[in-house]
Amino acid sequence: MGPDSSQDAQTVSQLGEFGLIRRVTSGRGQSPGTLLGPGDDAAVLSASDGRVVATTDVLVQNVHFRLDWSTPHQVGRKAVAVNLSDIAAMGAVPTGLLVGLACSAEESTTVVDGLAAGMWEEARGVGIDLAGGDMVTSTTLTVSVTALGELEGREPVTRSGARPGDVVAVAGRLGWAAAGLAVLARGFRSPLAVVGAQRVPEPPYEAGPLAAAAGATSMIDISDGLLADLGHVAEASQVSIDVRGDQVEIPQRLIEVASALGANPQHWVLTGGEDQALAATFPAERSLPQGWTAVGTVGRGRGVTVDGADYDEQEGWQHWR
Numbered sequence: 605m606g607p608d609s610s611q612d613a614q615t616v617s618q619l620g621e622f623g624l625i626r627r628v629t630s631g632r633g634q635s636p637g638t639l640l641g642p643g644d645d646a647a648v649l650s651a652s653d654g655r656v657v658a659t660t661d662v663l664v665q666n667v668h669f670r671l672d673w674s675t676p677h678q679v680g681r682k683a684v685a686v687n688l689s690d691i692a693a694m695g696a697v698p699t700g701l702l703v704g705l706a707c708s709a710e711e712s713t714t715v716v717d718g719l720a721a722g723m724w725e726e727a728r729g730v731g732i733d734l735a736g737g738d739m740v741t742s743t744t745l746t747v748s749v750t751a752l753g754e755l756e757g758r759e760p761v762t763r764s765g766a767r768p769g770d771v772v773a774v775a776g777r778l779g780w781a782a783a784g785l786a787v788l789a790r791g792f793r794s795p796l797a798v799v800g801a802q803r804v805p806e807p808p809y810e811a812g813p814l815a816a817a818a819g820a821t822s823m824i825d826i827s828d829g830l831l832a833d834l835g836h837v838a839e840a841s842q843v844s845i846d847v848r849g850d851q852v853e854i855p856q857r858l859i860e861v862a863s864a865l866g867a868n869p870q871h872w873v874l875t876g877g878e879d880q881a882l883a884a885t886f887p888a889e890r891s892l893p894q895g896w897t898a899v900g901t902v903g904r905g906r907g908v909t910v911d912g913a914d915y916d917e918q919e920g921w922q923h924w925r
């Protein structure tokens with residue numbers, strides 16, 4: 605169907621983010637070079653001399669960051685971190701980055717310098733380089749990062765391997781970035797503990813390969829919210845997941861911030877995105893690797909529940925909603 609013949613064209617918001625992804629990906633052929641993808645945190649591509657893990661996430665000004673909330677350096681670090689967490693969620697380690705940068709003619713070089721310095725800092729922290737990229741003009745400041753990685757001989761840990769009886773576990777922080785977002789949105793700039801988490805996530809990079817080596821059956825990074833992202837695992841694995849409320853720690857700091865704002869800290873922990881924590885499932889008989897905490901169980905059926913019941917607003921962040 606050509607662009608002019610689409611009499612019944614819908615808007616993207618009618619389809620929603622995940623409907624739109626299905627629309628542009630479903631039914632397309634798969635070449636032998638694509639070992640995995642699309643549909644997971646990263647694709648796995650074959651090369652005659654090995655395999656490459658690849659993922660892209662785009663950050664757009666005033667959608668993913670505000671320059672009156674974060675410095676360009678912090679935005680640069682976040683743009684890299686959100687991609688590296690998708691590499692970790694496959695059980696892979698990063699090998700390099702490509703960066704697409706779109707900015708207006710009037711953009712200050714201070715902003716570009718800061719973005720580049722932040723991206724380099726986060727990359728150097730895991731021992732990799734920005735190996736290339738592209739620069740274009742745009743009315744909206746946009747940073748698009750592609751991260752590449754390798755599996756070190758392990759099998760990729762996908763979203764689709766969870767089995768009834770598995771334990772669900774998480775590594776990393778939950779709810780901190782959402783608390784920071786709530787603080788910033790109300791015009792405050794402190795406490796730094798949560799505002800800092802919104803500006804720059806601290807994904808548990810090492811926990812991904814550790815989980816893979818420990819026999820994790822599925823894994824995902826939490827960008828949209830714990831319940832929403834476990835929903836992707838449940839759907840891909842055709843299982844149900846029950847999160848145990850009493851196993852999900854509500855940090856004292858979040859309780860304090862929530863009480864100051866009249867917010868619900870458990871809601872941040874269960875539905876807040878952008879901490880780039882990892883969630884994975886493990887066979888029940890295995891002991892969890894270091895840094896991982898059990899938060900629930902995998903069962904037969906479909907969907908995600910908390911203590912056996914549906915939870916309000918468990919859809920998490922979705923673009924065009």
Ligand SMILES: Nc1ncnc2c1ncn2[C@@H]1O[C@H](COP(=O)(O)OP(=O)(O)O)[C@@H](O)[C@H]1O
Nearest residue numbers: 625628629641642643644645646660661690827
């Ligand atoms: N425009 C697109 N074309 C092909 N695949 C896409 C597109 N947008 C998203 N995807 C794929 O859809 C899946 C879900 O995307 P997304 O929710 O952004 O993943 P994540 O939260 O891990 O970054 C991923 O496998 C991603 O590669």
Ligand SMILES: Cc1ncc(C[n+]2csc(CCOP(=O)(O)OP(=O)(O)O)c2C)c(N)n1
Nearest residue numbers: 661666667668669670785827828877878921
């Ligand atoms: C100015 C601003 N408004 C809102 C948010 C909140 N926010 C933006 S994107 C997002 C979810 C994650 O982004 P997405 O592009 O869906 O990442 P992906 O799941 O693809 O990794 C959240 C919670 C923010 N960080 N900054």
Ligand SMILES: [Mg+2]
Nearest residue numbers: 645690825827
């Ligand atoms: Mg992901």
Ligand SMILES: [Mg+2]
Nearest residue numbers: 661686690827
């Ligand atoms: Mg992502």
Ligand SMILES: [Mg+2]
Nearest residue numbers: 660661662827
């Ligand atoms: Mg994405």
